[in-house]
Amino acid sequence: MSFDGLFTKAMVDELVRSLKGGRINKVHQPYKNEIILTIRANGVNQKLLLSAHPSYARVQFTNEAYDNPSEAPMFCMLLRKHIEGYILEDLYQVGTDRMIVLEIKGRNEIGDISYKQLIIEIMGRHSNIVLVDKTRNVILDSIKHVSFAVNSHRAILPGQPYVFPPEQHKQNPFDCVEDDLLRKIDYNAGKIDRQLVEKYAGISPLFAKEVIFQSGLANRSTVPGTFISMIKKVESGDIFPSIISSGGKDAFYLFPLEHLKGEIKTFPTLSEMLDRFYFGKAERERVKQQGNDIERFIHNEKEKNEKKIDKLKATLKEAEKADQYQRFGELLTANLYAAKKGMRDIEVLDYYDESGGTILIPLDPRKTPSENAQKYFSKYQKAKNAVEIVLEQIEIAQVEVSYFDNLLQQVQAASPKDIQEIREELVEGGYIRERQKKKLKKAQNAKPVLDHFLSTDGTDIIVGKNNKQNDYLTNKLAARDEIWLHTKDIPGSHVVIRSKEPSDETIREAAVLASYYSKARNSSSVPVDFTRVRFVKKPSGAKPGFVIYDNQQTVYVTPDEELVLKLKK
Numbered sequence: 001m002s003f004d005g006l007f008t009k010a011m012v013d014e015l016v017r018s019l020k021g022g023r024i025n026k027v028h029q030p031y032k033n034e035i036i037l038t039i040r041a042n043g044v045n046q047k048l049l050l051s052a053h054p055s056y057a058r059v060q061f062t063n064e065a066y067d068n069p070s071e072a073p074m075f076c077m078l079l080r081k082h083i084e085g086y087i088l089e090d091l092y093q094v095g096t097d098r099m100i101v102l103e104i105k106g107r108n109e110i111g112d113i114s115y116k117q118l119i120i121e122i123m124g125r126h127s128n129i130v131l132v133d134k135t136r137n138v139i140l141d142s143i144k145h146v147s148f149a150v151n152s153h154r155a156i157l158p159g160q161p162y163v164f165p166p167e168q169h170k171q172n173p174f175d176c177v178e179d180d181l182l183r184k185i186d187y188n189a190g191k192i193d194r195q196l197v198e199k200y201a202g203i204s205p206l207f208a209k210e211v212i213f214q215s216g217l218a219n220r221s222t223v224p225g226t227f228i229s230m231i232k233k234v235e236s237g238d239i240f241p242s243i244i245s246s247g248g249k250d251a252f253y254l255f256p257l258e259h260l261k262g263e264i265k266t267f268p269t270l271s272e273m274l275d276r277f278y279f280g281k282a283e284r285e286r287v288k289q290q291g292n293d294i295e296r297f298i299h300n301e302k303e304k305n306e307k308k309i310d311k312l313k314a315t316l317k318e319a320e321k322a323d324q325y326q327r328f329g330e331l332l333t334a335n336l337y338a339a340k341k342g343m344r345d346i347e348v349l350d351y352y353d354e355s356g357g358t359i360l361i362p363l364d365p366r367k368t369p370s371e372n373a374q375k376y377f378s379k380y381q382k383a384k385n386a387v388e389i390v391l392e393q394i395e396i397a398q399v400e401v402s403y404f405d406n407l408l409q410q411v412q413a414a415s416p417k418d419i420q421e422i423r424e425e426l427v428e429g430g431y432i433r434e435r436q437k438k439k440l441k442k443a444q445n446a447k448p449v450l451d452h453f454l455s456t457d458g459t460d461i462i463v464g465k466n467n468k469q470n471d472y473l474t475n476k477l478a479a480r481d482e483i484w485l486h487t488k489d490i491p492g493s494h495v496v497i498r499s500k501e502p503s504d505e506t507i508r509e510a511a512v513l514a515s516y517y518s519k520a521r522n523s524s525s526v527p528v529d530f531t532r533v534r535f536v537k538k539p540s541g542a543k544p545g546f547v548i549y550d551n552q553q554t555v556y557v558t559p560d561e562e563l564v565l566k567l568k569k
Contacts, residue, residue, distance in 0.1 A: 005204075006204075006207060007253065009202070009234065010270060011271075014061075015061070016091050018044075020041070022040055023040045024037055027080045029073045029075060033052045034051045035079065036050075041088075047062050051127075052144060058278075078141050079131060083104050083116055086116065089105045090103040095202075096173065097201065099119065099120065099122065104116040115135055117131075118131055128144050130156060139156060173203060193205065207253070243277055245262045246263070247262070254270075291422070295408070298408050302405060306397075308397045309394055316390045318383070319383040319384075322383035322387070325377070325383060326376070331352075332369065334351075336373070344362070345362050347360050403543045405519075409491040410467070413521070418466050422467075448472045450463065453568055455497075455502075456509060459497060460497075460499075461495065461497050461506070461509070463493050463513055463517055467543075470493065473496055478496040478498075479498075479500075482496055482499060483500075484530065484535075484549070487529075492514060492520070493518060495513050497510050508555065509567060511555045512558075515558070524558040526558065529554050530552060535550050
């Protein structure tokens with residue numbers, strides 16, 4: 001785990017410097033397990049994210065934009081009642097645990113001084129955010145309810161006394177001296193990193209492995225000094241927030257972890273690092289939860305149409321025998337005198353063959369020669385008619401495959417609000433049934449919310465991330481002479497540069513955005529077409545988001561997440 005007790009201490013130090021004594025102006029709950037507090041301190045508004053997400057629990061400042069629900073959840077309403085307008089008197093870590101307490105003071109509705117505690121427990125899937133009446137030590141509510149049936153040690157329920165999680169009885173590493181490490185660690189037993197985790201509070205396997213790596217030859221002569229040295233760095237705030245990319249996986253910590261042997265990127269603050277590390281991760285999981293049924297439906301529809309195309313192609317192959325049926329019918333008609341009922345085949349002169357060869361014609365022994373000839377003419381006519389119908393059906397199915405392939409890409413790049421728009425589009429297209437008629441009607445009348453980016457030279461760039469947004473951006477919002485971009489022959493977003501004569505650098509940056517928000521996100525040297533909006537047309541009756549264009553030029557770019565983050569408004 002990266003967010004261990006040592007990381008929690010460093011994060012609390014970062015928060016205290018900016019927040020202590022600030023006023024809680026706003027409370028929002030954008031998602032089920034996340035709270036955003038807007039706190040005014042030192043003349044600046046700061047957004048504090050409190051997350052009890054089972055995989056991404058944390059506390060940090062954030063600059064990310066979060067979409068708030070139209071109706072606030074109950075826990076959010078309760079927080080607004082009890083802490084909005086209150087002063088954040090203090091903020092501290094409980095021991096070396098991953099627990100942070102916000103001490104809050106204000107006046108209640110009748111004007112009396114009221115003391116509250118907002119306690120954030122960062123414990124993996126057991127993470128929680130608990131509001132406590134400090135005077136009575138009574139839980140007012142929590143973002144997750146836990147009964148005694150689930151946890152025999154304590155219940156996290158309104159009206160219950162607040163009880164801290166059971167102590168682990170480990171030593172505080174900040175009180176540790178070298179003699180402690182010599183006594184507590186069995187250097188002959190091996191697995192010294194595990195022993196460090198077991199003996200000292202707040203120590204994660206990541207930190208312990210780095211201690212062993214920095215020690216070189218790990219023994220009683222090297223480990224104690226290295227451990228104490230690294231602990232003192234944390235204690236004094238001598239940190240370099242870092243994301244380490246190694247073997248296709250990312251990890252973050254207070255400083256570079258050399259034992260991971262990966263690419264290291266450092267950040268000015270822990271919060272900036274966490275914003276970068278969690279960019280898209282938690283949102284993708286929320287999208288997966290909200291849109292799992294949609295993604296499964298789209299995938300099944302795409303697969304169904306692909307199978308349909310295979311069957312139609314087999315039918316087409318059979319229909320290609322039409323000329324042979326016609327030949328059999330005509331040759332059999334010319335040789336009716338030689339055929340008799342009961343024959344299984346007949347060999348006749350093939351006057352279509354320039355070399356004067358013969359051909360064997362299969363017959364149905366139950367039919368007369370004339371009926372057999374008629375059967376072949378009938379099969380010829382049927383096959384001939386089928387070719388036109390089958391080709392038309394193949395074309396329709398291919399359009400559906402392309403449409404659903406495009407939707408799959410959009411789901412994979414979607415935010416929670418984008419998923420709702422994709423769902424509405426499927427309802428409007430008659431693919432699925434609508435859930436709530438009133439809400440859908442309201443959403444249909446609203447303008448899509450588009451993602452805005454700012455190029456290096458200050459030019460506005462807009463990205464549509466689903467078909468509703470793409471249609472609105474290209475066909476209604478963009479001006480005729482502005483620049484429109486899309487990945488060449490690859491499902492992706494419509495991108496518009498709000499300029500008639502953008503710089504080459506702005507075109508390149510917009511092309512990077514188009515490649516990033518496309519199916520080619522993980523590719524390199526992605527072709528991106530760009531042209532003026534007036535050369536982009538939506539054919540009559542075309543699927544949502546589908547356009548044709550001309551007068552385009554093509555640039556080749558590689559998707560760059562760092563640049564996307566830099567340009568995002």
